[in-house]
Amino acid sequence: xxxxxxxxxxxxxxxxxxxxxxxxxxxxxxxxxxxxxxxxxxxxxxxxxxxxxxxxxxxxxxxxxxxxxxxxxxxxxxxxxxxxxxxxxxxxxxxxxxxxxxxxxxxxxxxxxxxxxxxxxxxxxxxxxxxxxxxxxxxxxxxxxxxxxxxxxxxxxxxxxxxxxxxxxxxxxxxxxxxxxxxxxxxxxxxxxxxxxxxxxxxxxxxxxxxxxxxxxxxxxxxxxxxxxxxxxxxxxxxxxxxxxxxxxxxxxxxxxxxxxxxxxxxxxxxxxxxxxxxxxxxxxxxxxxxxxxxxxxxxxxxxxxxxxxxxxxxxxxxxxxxxxxxxxxxxxxxxxxxxxxx
Amino acid sequence: xxxxxxxxxxxxxxxxxxxxxxxxxxxxxxxxxxxxxxxxxxxxxxxxxxxxxxxxxxxxxxxxxxxxxxxxxxxxxxxxxxxxxxxxxxxxxxxxxxxxxxxxxxxxxxxxxxxxxxxxxxxxxxxxxxxxxxxxxxxxxxxxxxxxxxxxxxxxxxxxxxxxxxxxxxxxxxxxxxxxxxxxxxxxxxxxxxxxxxxxxxxxxxxxxxxxxxxxxxxxxxxxxxxxxxxxxxxxxxxxxxxxxxxxxxxxxxxxxxxxxxxxxxxxxxxxxxxxxxxxxxxxxxxxxxxxxxxxxxxxxxxxxxxxxxxxxxxxxxxxxxxxxxxxxxxxxxxxxxxxxxxxxxxxxxxxxxxxxxxxxxxxxxxxxxxxxxxxxxxxxxxxxxxxxxxxxxxxxxxxxxxxxxxxxxxxxxxxxxxxxxxxxxxxxxxxxxxxxxxxxxxxxxxxx
Numbered sequence: 160x161x162x163x164x165x166x167x168x169x170x171x172x173x174x175x176x177x178x179x180x181x182x183x184x185x186x187x188x189x190x191x192x193x194x195x196x197x198x199x200x201x202x203x204x205x206x207x208x209x210x211x212x213x214x215x216x217x218x219x220x221x222x223x224x225x226x227x228x229x230x231x232x233x234x235x236x237x238x239x240x241x242x243x244x245x246x247x248x249x250x251x252x253x254x255x256x257x258x259x260x261x262x263x264x265x266x267x268x269x270x271x272x273x274x275x276x277x278x279x280x281x282x283x284x285x286x287x288x289x290x291x292x293x294x295x296x297x298x299x300x301x302x303x304x305x306x307x308x309x310x311x312x313x314x315x316x317x318x319x320x321x322x323x324x325x326x327x328x329x330x331x332x333x334x335x336x337x338x339x340x341x342x343x344x345x346x347x348x349x350x351x352x353x354x355x356x357x358x359x360x361x362x363x364x365x366x367x368x369x370x371x372x373x374x375x376x377x378x379x380x381x382x383x384x385x386x387x388x389x390x391x392x393x394x395x396x397x398x399x400x401x402x403x404x405x406x407x408x409x410x411x412x413x414x415x416x417x418x419x420x421x422x423x424x425x426x427x428x429x430x431x432x433x434x435x436x437x438x439x440x441x442x443x444x445x446x447x448x449x450x451x452x453x454x455x456x457x458x459x460x461x462x463x464x465x466x467x468x469x470x471x472x473x474x475x476x477x478x479x480x481x482x483x484x485x486x487x488x489x490x491x492x493x494x495x496x497x498x499x500x501x502x
Numbered sequence: 503x504x505x506x507x508x509x510x511x512x513x514x515x516x517x518x519x520x521x522x523x524x525x526x527x528x529x530x531x532x533x534x535x536x537x538x539x540x541x542x543x544x545x546x547x548x549x550x551x552x553x554x555x556x557x558x559x560x561x562x563x564x565x566x567x568x569x570x571x572x573x574x575x576x577x578x579x580x581x582x583x584x585x586x587x588x589x590x591x592x593x594x595x596x597x598x599x600x601x602x603x604x605x606x607x608x609x610x611x612x613x614x615x616x617x618x619x620x621x622x623x624x625x626x627x628x629x630x631x632x633x634x635x636x637x638x639x640x641x642x643x644x645x646x647x648x649x650x651x652x653x654x655x656x657x658x659x660x661x662x663x664x665x666x667x668x669x670x671x672x673x674x675x676x677x678x679x680x681x682x683x684x685x686x687x688x689x690x691x692x693x694x695x696x697x698x699x700x701x702x703x704x705x706x707x708x709x710x711x712x713x714x715x716x717x718x719x720x721x722x723x724x725x726x727x728x729x730x731x732x733x734x735x736x737x738x739x740x741x742x743x744x745x746x747x748x749x750x751x752x753x754x755x756x757x758x759x760x761x762x763x764x765x766x767x768x769x770x771x772x773x774x775x776x777x778x779x780x781x782x783x784x785x786x787x788x789x790x791x792x793x794x795x796x797x798x799x800x801x802x803x804x805x806x807x808x809x810x811x812x813x814x815x816x817x818x819x820x821x822x823x824x825x826x827x828x829x830x831x832x833x834x835x836x837x838x839x840x841x842x843x844x845x846x847x848x849x850x851x852x853x854x855x856x857x858x859x860x861x862x863x864x865x866x867x868x869x870x871x872x873x874x875x876x877x878x879x880x881x882x883x884x885x886x887x888x889x890x891x892x893x894x895x896x897x898x899x900x901x902x903x904x905x906x907x908x909x910x911x912x913x914x915x916x917x918x919x920x921x922x923x924x925x926x927x928x929x930x931x932x933x934x935x936x937x938x939x940x941x942x943x944x945x946x947x948x949x950x951x
Contacts (some may be wrong), residue, residue: 161753162749162750162753165749165752166746166749169745169746169749170746172745173743173745173746227911229912230820230821230831230835230841230912230914231831231832231835231836235911235912309555309559313559313560314555314558314559314560314563315559315560315765315766315769315800315803315804316766316769316770316804317804318769318773318804318805318806320806326777327779327782328777328778328779328782340752340783341752341753342752343752343778343779343783344778345777345778345779347777348745348777416777417743417745417774417777418742418743418770419766419769419770419773419804421766424742427740427742458746459745459746459749462746462747462750463746463750464733464735464750467735474738474746475738
């Protein structure tokens with residue numbers, strides 16, 4: 160029982176990441192009608208916003224310490240952080256410690272701008288082209304972005320730890336009546352789940368309760384009519400692209416303490432996120448979120464030794480099996496609507 | 503008084519026959535008969551097939567740095583590095599057999615098919631005589647097979663699976679790097695001293711040849727010191743998030759987690775194991791411990807403070823005090839501003855060993871080179887006296903048991919040497935069951951064209 164409970168918790172944080180990426184994918188698909196294969200790269204770029212801030216915060220100058228030797232026997236060059244020099248050891252150290260959450264502040268504008276440039280500079284030229292062309296160009300873009308990141312940051316994963324305060328694990332089992340130590344759950348994964356829930360809530364509230372959101376929803380339902388009403392829907396859709404990029408980016412920023420960022424991480428999430436979108440139903444925002452969590456949890460369950468003992472290798476294929484079953488039973492996905500991608 | 507049955511005529515006959523016999527391999531496979539990519543001009547080309555993209559790219563880049571340095575030293579550029587300490591003195595900085603050494607590089611992408619394709623292109627298009635490098639056993643076994651078919655010498659880079667010189671051994675393939683069995687043999691006594699004999703181990707294993715053989719080796723060596731294996735679980739390579747594999751460890755009753763992961767996978771699984779509080783856990787009245795049987799400096803740097811106090815093993819480390827290591831670290835450090843990794847060292851050494859064997863054989867013919875390498879004993883290349891065993895083309899030398907440094911003094915101070923395990927402790931019979939048993943065979947050398 161405790162093992163099942165633990166796997167549900169495990170699935171929640173993975174599901175949160177899937178849901179956030181799939182939400183952005185669906186936003187872009189629903190508004191602009193573009194199948195954006197570069198969306199995983201946006202997740203990765205978000206993660207590298209955190210890496211960049213961490214690197215900026217640890218920028219340092221060199222002091223030669225004659226008393227110590229380096230690996231070649233020369234006097235040791237000791238790195239002293241600028242931050243600690245400027246703000247003192249306490250504040251400087253705390254800023255560096257909190258670099259991941261602080262990255263949110265820089266990631267939002269950066270990701271919105273990247274999304275804006277991507278949409279205006281490249282993707283808008285492909286609106287009237289077939290989906291295959293859109294997939295090719297966005298996939299190519301993803302590879303280019305990936306290689307740029309690799310050029311600057313190298314290929315190895317880079318450690319971006321959570322703040323000291325969140326590094327431990329919570330004995331979650333005790334809270335719900337299990338034995339101590341039975342259900343241990345890292346603090347940061349809990350933070351990630353809560354963060355994802357808030358972010359998803361914020362996106363839905365924005366679309367639901369603001370005039371801007373209302374227009375965008377109207378545009379998603381019938382672009383032409385909204386255009387005929389004299390509303391510049393294209394401009395709003397461009398902004399939505401920026402928002403979708405920011406959502407993916409923030410998902411990436413906060414995921415860095417869970418998975419050390421590396422240039423290829425976006426691709427790893429992209430394929431699963433597309434399955435999530437298809438299972439949830441193309442164009443359905445609640446569907447994307449529900450399917451994200453559903454598949455995250457199912458994937459966790461499939462990794463249990465008890466399950467693998469019955470069906471070996473199930474952890475590798477569960478997501479695709481579920482996708483096949485759902486598409487056979489509900490061809491439009493869990494919450495898909497008629498007419499989307501069916502013309 | 504003893505009477506000899508030797509007559510002058512008999513002695514001449516025997517001598518001639520023996521001489522002809524000894525000369526046979528060279529006569530049959532020598533220049534007159536031709537071999538793949540026989541160098542005819544004033545240069546000879548070596549092929550360095552390393553991961554330049556993909557999850558092991560960082561290891562590949564370090565291998566390439568070392569290979570470039572080896573070529574410089576062979577051509578007489580720079581301070582000569584390990585050429586000054588190598589026990590064989592036939593290399594004099596004038597290339598190989600008087601031919602200037604050139605090289606081409608290929609990208610294995612850490613994928614067997616991509617690695618074979620780039621090796622094939624280097625053999626057919628660039629006419630390389632030898633291929634060196636790589637950072638995965640899956641890749642090494644694939645490329646070794648290709649080199650065997652093509653009639654090229656394969657000097658393996660970082661490959662730690664028992665199979666490379668076990669059931670998949672090939673006459674044209676040679677491995678300087680140590681293997682999973684040796685890691686198990688070296689680690690077990692250290693683990694016994696540190697954690698005792700009453701332990702319950704849980705393995706998470708990368709699901710490919712290297713992971714399987716390391717799991718098998720560690721399982722055998724830890725069970726031999728009295729440990730119990732609770733469970734072995736295979737994980738997909740590049741899984742990223744290992745939390746769903748780590749969570750079941752919590753309630754399994756295990757008190758040691760053995761991570762048969764490498765590269766980015768190891769960085770992630772170790773980090774996540776620490777996040778799940780495994781290292782703070784007390785099970786069966788003992789502190790929960792994590793073991794990473796195969797370490798690399800680049801991985802250690804990536805894992806940060808999570809590796810502190812974690813035991814593992816290595817083929818070589820830049821902190822070794824011998825003259826060969828010092829010479830190599832100096833050359834490498836001055837050129838690149840960082841100490842070399844153990845994958846860099848194995849590629850550097852393999853390139854020198856190939857050049858040396860060609861020079862001693864007096865020919866680039868792969869069969870002559872293989873013969874010169876087989877049973878070759880040498881020293882001065884960083885691991886103490888080393889033997890290239892003829893039976894399976896595996897090098898036998900001391901193995902390092904490492905531990906994550908508790909109080910690092912600089913960015914390269916990530917691992918410390920706990921013990922240099924003597925060669926005798928990690929030796930095994932060529933027909934050991936973990937290495938293919940009696941069925942394993944090198945086959946015969948292929949000189950190609």
